[in-house]
Amino acid sequence: MNTPHTESSTFAVCINNDGYPASLEIGKIYEILTDESAESHGYFRVIDESGEDYAYAKDRFYPLSIPMALEQVLFRTA
Numbered sequence: 001m002n003t004p005h006t007e008s009s010t011f012a013v014c015i016n017n018d019g020y021p022a023s024l025e026i027g028k029i030y031e032i033l034t035d036e037s038a039e040s041h042g043y044f045r046v047i048d049e050s051g052e053d054y055a056y057a058k059d060r061f062y063p064l065s066i067p068m069a070l071e072q073v074l075f076r077t078a
Contacts (some may be wrong), residue, residue, distance in 0.1 A: 001054060009056070009073060010031060010032055010066075011029050011030065011031055011032060011063075011064045011066060011071070011074055012029070012030055012032055012044060012046070012061035012063045012064055013027060013028065013029050013030075013061065013064060014026050014027065014028050014029075014030060014060060014064055015059055015061060015062050016043055016059065016060040017059065017060065019049075020056070020060075021051060022049060023048040023049050024048055024049065024056065024060065025049065029074065030046040030047065030048070030061065030065065031046065031047060031074070031075070032044050032045070032046060032061075032063070033045040033046065033047070033053055036054065038055040041055075042057060042058055043055035043057055043058060044057075044058050044060075044061055054073070057069050
């Protein structure tokens with residue numbers, strides 16, 4: 001599945017946690033960390049439920065375009 005993504009996307013909602021139910025929660029918003037190597041291989045790097053950052057296939061997420069005011073709130077709580 002191809003999901004839209006732009007370089008300005010900093011958050012994405014998890015839409016598929018198959019095989020990773022303890023690490024990813026469907027419907028939860030995750031911060032996308034900059035990782036050009038992961039991106040070039042079809043992955044997003046996110047901080048998962050373990051509190052560590054890992055690369056997961058992009059098709060597990062739907063990138064979000066959000067207003068700056070909301071992004072600032074999410075960065076404070078992420």
